[in-house]
Amino acid sequence: MAAAMEVVDTNGAGAFSMRALGGFLDCDPTAMYRHFATKNALLDALVDSVIRGGAADLPETDDPRADIRANFRQLRRSLLAHPTLAPLVLRRPPGMGAYWERSDHAVAQLHRAGMDPADAANVYQTLLFYTLGHTLSEARQLARAVEKEGAGARGGPVAAVRPPAELHPDLSDVAPHLREGNETQFLAGLDLILRDLPR
Amino acid sequence: MAAAMEVVDTNGAGAFSMRALGGFLDCDPTAMYRHFATKNALLDALVDSVIRGGAADLPETDDPRADIRANFRQLRRSLLAHPTLAPLVLRRPPGMGAYWERSDHAVAQLHRAGMDPADAANVYQTLLFYTLGHTLSEARQLARAVEKEGAGARGGPVAAVRPPAELHPDLSDVAPHLREGNETQFLAGLDLILRDLPR
DNA sequence: ACCTGAACACCGTTCAAGT
């Protein structure tokens, strides 16, 4: 339901309620129970559509590594486009439903690069879990802006982490390199996991 | 507040409410507002204590890789000990507050292994985000058991993923190796990220 | 047969009233 997604994106998933959706659609709040058994079922449908994103457009070039990068970058962008909804992906089992297209594509590329099944499974799950962790952490701060100021609140550049130097000398050394999120840092992590992809 | 943690662990974070806590403690639900400004502040305090876990016990042996593994395995176990609370870690910025001890320890080990600051920051964040993604996905299914059957509901061995073979041939090849979670698979992912740690 | 909306059993939080 596109209307539900609009309500979530403008007011935040926290402010989404059957009554709010009813108000937005000028109908009784209980009318939605004819299409979805429960509020959770409705949210699950929204989450599925976000995970699916544009998965149909996934490329198959002659560079498996580039194709895998495109897959996970697309998932990341789709999640960040709905930051307040993103954390709800954790309610669905990874590798099921909306994940199938993506995981099939990624595993196919790993296989094509010459990986055996056990390694491919391990690398695929590492990539997925890394992507979820990284993206949800970044989504959290976008979500705060949305829930505070309404939709369209793009914060400035992501703030660097600032640990107290006297307590954590080692951390302070790397602090300038720590950011809560940005695509370059995300892709660097992907490359780290994919570092010795055969060929 | 230990009582709040007990309510969360026995009935699930979803069933936690000021009224439920008041009932558990035989006091008025509004009495908690004297100690915590809001329900969210109370939950944040619980989450902080879970992230901290036993971080004071982190080892410093002569094997940096083993120390880092111990750090993230401890974080994982602490989160899995409170599966319904675990997803709430995403509301706090990673690398802040309760993360400091852990991130300082991990970065120190990476530094000790000869990594320069930029690489150490990248590897540390990759490890953290991977751990969060992996652990929260696993926590989700433990949480479902708790919320359905009450505390102490340890499900059997984790079910393997079963994609429809005809639609996703590549995925089916690796399906026997895909599991939603278990410590061996988790550690394999850590090792993948740490593969070429110097020395 | 279908749909509406009143009603039930909750919720977080406030604040006037009591001590």
Add this chain to the structure above:
DNA sequence: ACCTGAACACCGTTCAAGT
């Protein structure tokens, strides 16, 4: 000065009553 608990403005969901 402190604390209690009634009350406010919500919530998801059900189901009797209307058409």
